[in-house]
Amino acid sequence: MSAPQISIVAPLYNERETFPLLVARLNALMDTSPLSIEVVLIDDGSRDNTAQLMQQVALTDARYHCIFLSRNYGHQIALTAGMATARGTEALFVIDGDLQDPPELLPQFYEKYKQGYDVVYAVRKKRKEGFLKKTAYFLFYRFMKSISYVDIPLDSGDFSLISRRVADVLNKMPEESRFIRGMRTWIGFKQVGVEYERDARAAGEAKYTFKMLRKLAYNGIFNFSEFPIKFVTQLGVASIGIAVIYFIQTLIKKYVFNDVPEGFTAMIFLLILFSGVQLIALGLIGEYVLRIFFQTKGRPLYVVREVICEQERQLDRNFLIPDEQKNAV
Ligand code: UDP
Ligand code: MG
Numbered sequence: 380m381s382a383p384q385i386s387i388v389a390p391l392y393n394e395r396e397t398f399p400l401l402v403a404r405l406n407a408l409m410d411t412s413p414l415s416i417e418v419v420l421i422d423d424g425s426r427d428n429t430a431q432l433m434q435q436v437a438l439t440d441a442r443y444h445c446i447f448l449s450r451n452y453g454h455q456i457a458l459t460a461g462m463a464t465a466r467g468t469e470a471l472f473v474i475d476g477d478l479q480d481p482p483e484l485l486p487q488f489y490e491k492y493k494q495g496y497d498v499v500y501a502v503r504k505k506r507k508e509g510f511l512k513k514t515a516y517f518l519f520y521r522f523m524k525s526i527s528y529v530d531i532p533l534d535s536g537d538f539s540l541i542s543r544r545v546a547d548v549l550n551k552m553p554e555e556s557r558f559i560r561g562m563r564t565w566i567g568f569k570q571v572g573v574e575y576e577r578d579a580r581a582a583g584e585a586k587y588t589f590k591m592l593r594k595l596a597y598n599g600i601f602n603f604s605e606f607p608i609k610f611v612t613q614l615g616v617a618s619i620g621i622a623v624i625y626f627i628q629t630l631i632k633k634y635v636f637n638d639v640p641e642g643f644t645a646m647i648f649l650l651i652l653f654s655g656v657q658l659i660a661l662g663l664i665g666e667y668v669l670r671i672f673f674q675t676k677g678r679p680l681y682v683v684r685e686v687i688c689e690q691e692r693q694l695d696r697n698f699l700i701p702d703e704q705k706n707a708v
Pocket of ligand 2: 580
């Protein structure tokens, strides 16, 4: 098999429960699809036996290409490793490994690609998730849209089909703190959304912790918006304005109405308030400085422990076997 047309890319972190279901559904898709497809699975340093399960599949089925990272790097970096490895000549189909993004939608997405779209992203019509998570996502995407300097589509995550050239650009982007849905939007070309209903997780628990989700949200905000820093400036201008007005008012009170200025409590309150405001301002600037700090280190984004790709091994073997023997095999 030469290079496949499509790579399905799915990161996995402790997905022991969903793994058999994922493989079954991917196999069913590949067996019936007229497209040539490879599956790129990334083990993001799982602590359960996900890696062993992946190994078994990769060694027995040449359509599976498995990458094992040296530790847990997080979903966005695992995805980055997968995209860098995928060989699909036409497009990459990026899905979650927990089957919340139905792989069976590939033909529908591929059709859009054939119509000339470089990015076909999925838009969630409905989410089968808890109220709190749904509300947080809903608010985040709307907030992001209002402050971002790229037009990140509402209610769409990383689930998408991206053309080979978009994947090539993404692979060349050296950003350390990655918000892939934003980077994908930034690249441009023709992009289109396809609506779908996001399923509940096939099995197991969500692997994204609250802390990880907050990190992702921060990466979105600080990598794709100037709003926080502009906001700090505006806050500074506004408080100077208020101070000047207050000062003038006090002078008028003293010299026109002979009122002695008072308000010790108000002073303490304002002192504490603006100390807080200044600390927040410092923190906001710190977020940008941190990003510069990590970026300038120039560390690789991830370290690969092992790659198993039976297909490549077979190609290597074919390459090594002299022609007459090859016919006998
Ligand atoms: N994931 C990962 N590394 C992590 C956390 C999650 O590769 O550190 C994978 C996980 O196995 C799943 C996908 O990323 O395939 C989405 O994670 P999850 O389902 O926990 O996120 P949610 O759907 O709740 O946003
Ligand atoms: Mg999930």
